[in-house]
Amino acid sequence: MIKIDNTYTIKDVAERFNLPISTIRYYDKQGLLPFVAKNQAGYREFTTADLHLIRTIVCLRNTEMPLRDIRQYINYCMAGPKSIPLRKALLQSHKSRVLKKQAKIMHDLQEIDYKLDRYNAPDAAAFVSAELQFASNEKRAHGLRDTFS
Amino acid sequence: MIKIDNTYTIKDVAERFNLPISTIRYYDKQGLLPFVAKNQAGYREFTTADLHLIRTIVCLRNTEMPLRDIRQYINYCMAGPKSIPLRKALLQSHKSRVLKKQAKIMHDLQEIDYKLDRYNAPDAAAFVSAELQFASNEKRAHGLRDTFS
DNA sequence: TCTTGCCCTAAACTATGGTTCAGGGTTTAT
DNA sequence: ATAAACCCTGAACCATAGTTTAGGGCAAGA
Numbered sequence: 001m002i003k004i005d006n007t008y009t010i011k012d013v014a015e016r017f018n019l020p021i022s023t024i025r026y027y028d029k030q031g032l033l034p035f036v037a038k039n040q041a042g043y044r045e046f047t048t049a050d051l052h053l054i055r056t057i058v059c060l061r062n063t064e065m066p067l068r069d070i071r072q073y074i075n076y077c078m079a080g081p082k083s084i085p086l087r088k089a090l091l092q093s094h095k096s097r098v099l100k101k102q103a104k105i106m107h108d109l110q111e112i113d114y115k116l117d118r119y120n121a122p123d124a125a126a127f128v129s130a131e132l133q134f135a136s137n138e139k140r141a142h143g144l145r146d147t148f149s
Numbered sequence: 150m151i152k153i154d155n156t157y158t159i160k161d162v163a164e165r166f167n168l169p170i171s172t173i174r175y176y177d178k179q180g181l182l183p184f185v186a187k188n189q190a191g192y193r194e195f196t197t198a199d200l201h202l203i204r205t206i207v208c209l210r211n212t213e214m215p216l217r218d219i220r221q222y223i224n225y226c227m228a229g230p231k232s233i234p235l236r237k238a239l240l241q242s243h244k245s246r247v248l249k250k251q252a253k254i255m256h257d258l259q260e261i262d263y264k265l266d267r268y269n270a271p272d273a274a275a276f277v278s279a280e281l282q283f284a285s286n287e288k289r290a291h292g293l294r295d296t297f298s
Numbered sequence: 299t300c301t302t303g304c305c306c307t308a309a310a311c312t313a314t315g316g317t318t319c320a321g322g323g324t325t326t327a328t
Numbered sequence: 329a330t331a332a333a334c335c336c337t338g339a340a341c342c343a344t345a346g347t348t349t350a351g352g353g354c355a356a357g358a
Contacts, residue, residue: 007291011334022317025336030315035284037293041324043335045293049284056264062257067315078297080281081274088268091261098258102251108211109247112240115205119237125230132229135184135198142156144186144194148227160304171347174306179345190354192305216345 008046016051017058031071032057034078053077063098157195165200166207180220181206183227202226212247 014021027033028044035053039045046054053074060070073090076083118124132148139146163170176182177193184202188194195203202223209219222239225232267273281297288295 007293009334010336020317021335023315026316029337035296037288037296038336039293041335042337043324045291047284047287047291047293049280049287049297056260059257059260063254063261081277084268084273084277088265091265091268095258095261095265098254102254105212105247105251108208109244111205111208112212112244116237116240116244119233119240124233128230128233131198135196138196138198139186142194142196144156144188144196147184147186148198158304159306169347170305172345175346178307187306190305191307192354 008051010044010046013046013051013054017054019058027057027067030067032067032074034074060094063094065094069094157200159193159195162195162200162203166203168207176206176216179216181216181223183223209243212243214243218243 008016010021010024013019014024024033024044028036033050033054035050036044036046056077057070057074060073061067065073069090073087076087076090118127121127136146136148139148157165159170159173162168163173173182177185182199182203185193185195185199205226206219206223209222210216214222218239222236225236225239267276270276285295285297288297
């Protein structure tokens, strides 16, 4: 008899998704894996459908969705097709948040790039020294301890 | 006598950068603000140069640099022009990490988009139902409790 | 002067997302 | 049949990044 598809141990899953076993247990405890069944020995036994759901969880996690929201999403998935509008809303708002954050990060990264450019300029040392000197003077001009120098 | 430039209270700084005062105090305690001087009363008194540095800190923080690394960077800034190579290295490697992470997030976001597309398809409900049915069958095929349904 | 608003510190508390450990059963290969 | 390799739970522990609270001093306007 040929086994078309198997079940997977927690170790298999950990390796497949490159997650620590402890994280999988933790996710289960947090209610992210309500679909995982246990065998007679009390061992978690993962099916291929489980793997698909875990892939989704990992994907959401990689995009920094909070575990609370992932749990919510999974609960929607368990609830059948009537939850499709809720799933869409959840994923959409997540996507928007992610894109907004990406944009903000790109913006702040530009400022960092600007600093890098300055450090790469031939007169970088002089510029940096002048800044430091200015900061120093400013402190003394205000009767403050000169924390620069 | 005309005051060309002023100093700023912690509240001023908090408002300018839209940070809670408690966070500024926390950053100071974590060694991110070694440049901030205190007046006779023990109050922090911020200069314009301080504000520039804080802007940089906020920028690094917005791009998720760990406080530990920001402290390092600020310490380099206090150390004068000889630390320019170190500053460059730190900012460069930070930038690379950020870009790499951005790329990964965009990739995972595509998977989420794929899910959204499916939910938006006319046959979404049927598809979702079929998936659930499959998952159900799979559980029973392996003699596991049917966690779906 | 005295009240209101602002400032300070230290220490405790919170949230999030895990990891590690102790103690104990199961399965597999030899 | 026994050791090595796995699996389990619960509870403690950890890191990161703050926030809150308690207790007290300083400053500015009425």
